[in-house]
Amino acid sequence: MLNIGNHISSAGGFLAMGKEAVSLKANVFAFFTRNPRGARAKKIDEKDVSAFNVFCRENNIIKLVAHAPYTLNACSGKEEIRQFAQEIMKDDLKRMEYVPGNYYNFHPGSHVGQGVEKGIEEIAQCLNAILTPQQNTTVLLETMAGKGTEIGRTFEEIQAIINKVNLQEKIGVCLDTCHVFDAGYDIVSDLDSVIGHFDEVIGLDRLKAIHLNDSKNPKGSHKDRHERIGKGCIGLTALTNVINHPKLRQLPFILETPNDHAGYAAEIDLLRKRFR
Template sequence: MLHIGSHLSFAKGYYAMGKEALALKADTFAFFTRNPRGGRAKAIDASDVEAFLELASAHGFAKLVAHAPYTMNPCAAKEELRVFARETMADDLKRMEFTPGNYYNFHPGSHVKQGVETGIDLIAAQLNAVLVPGQTTTVLLETMAGKGTEVGRNFDELRAILDKVTLREKLGVCLDTCHVWDAGYDIVHDFDGVLAEFDRIIGLEKLKAVHLNDSLNACGSHKDRHARIGEGQIGLEALARVINHPALRELPFILETPNDHDGYAAEIALLRSLWQK
């Protein structure tokens, strides 16, 4: 079946997110591990986690895709910001073990005019500092649109990060359809070619999740402006090919479209109707 969900609020805890996902007819979801703009994380309630795990097992939930805060920049120019990023990720990964075996997605960061190579070195250094052999969580590098000094604007930059990490078996990639389109990958007219390039450079076995978003902008715009499904420049037909592609069909798809509860429910229903059994 199509494994699909949306971003939900962690404010009420895991069980509440699970119930909301079910109300949306979803079988996975994403959530920010703490305020997306940074700050202290909400305390984890063991009884809440236990209730959620029972709910998820009963309803066959796919893997969850947690998201690091946007303010976490592992390759910031200021050391104090890199320390914040390292401490935040380390804490988040410990918290993720309460719900073992899921995904933790993050934006690789912005090198802030230090240069791409320096940015890649700093990101890899953080990953080498926080990844541990016993963790069950897979950390996902997200494909980026390439605005400003973002690192991860192409598959080669993500590959370069992976190559510098010792425990690279703990790493994967989350492909964001809006981001790769805005980065210049034509997933409308040559999605097979884009995936073939991903496989050649990174390896499709590293592709673990998809952020399914339309884009307000043209291919190669480097702007990162999400649109509702079928209302942007990528379009419904192309996004339907994404969810039905043989290499991706079993992955969790997460909607990050500008929507409310009813909007997400409508998009999930639409995409389920387009999934070919």
């Protein structure tokens, strides 16, 4: 079975998100832990969470891929911005314990002129400050397109962060198809080699989720502009190959395409029909 879903608004609470996922025929989904362009988070409603956990079991929702706000930068040149990222992520991980056993995904950040090595060091320091042996959430580093001074544009940069993390068993990776394509990885013509390289550098055991997106721009553009499935430069055939790849097909796939409810439902249906 194809494990697929999309980003769902958390405004209505956990149970509302679960019901929307089911209405789309999704069995996984993503959500922002708080305002994606800010810091405000809704107070946890324990009754809502309890009802949601029951709903997930009854409706075979198997995995959540929570997403940190875009405003976080764990490797900023300013200490107060790094501290803000650390505090938000630490609080998010506490909140994720209400839905244990899921994923918390974040963008590694931009070194803003400090240099890649310094940026990697700062990200690892942040992770070492927030990860605990007791947590039941796996934190995912997302592969990035390489805009400006983004960290995570190569598999080697992602692994360099992991190497500096103390509790490596709490760390995984989320691969974004648009991002890696825009970063220069040829998932259209040579998917096997890209997956093989990921395995050599990071290890496929670290790959926990995939953001499945087409790209508005050609390979190596470093633009990070998502497109609807089959409407961009990656194309439907290549993305079909991703979901059917024997080393990827069991993973949760999250759509982050520019779409509305009906558009997501259509993409989920399209990809389920192409899953072999």
